Amino acid sequence: MESWCAYQDRCTFEVEQKLISWNTPIENQVEIIEHLKKNRFLDDNRFVASFISGKFKIKRWGKLKIKYHLIQKRIDKQAIQTGLQTIDMDLYVETLKVLAQKKLLEKKAKEDIWAIKRRVCAYLVSKGYESDLIHEIVAEVIKA
16 A cells, blocks of 8 residues: 555545455554555645646646545545645636637637637636636637
């Protein structure tokens, strides 16, 4: 279990699920998790930081999608909020603009402006960005 946690940051929920899949008795699960936390193989705050960093920088997910995936992993809401605040807002908005421009370039010649706008907004919502920010950025990108 130590090597599994050392290979990649894991959260407590993932470790619990893995131990359950190995049919580990509950008493042993508690001991193993305590051991992993004590020896810093398992740290939910570190997991949140690396998860947010990876999903935002590599997959370009928005805060909403990141938040919902962390909630599914049963991460504390305060840890999620703290982690999301580490995202640089200027970089966040710039990433959103780049995604909107990229999707806008895929427009079809026959589409009207509303169909294009709807398609770009739907794509950005699926990436997990906030709708008010999406509408602001899409309006700005279409004008340019």
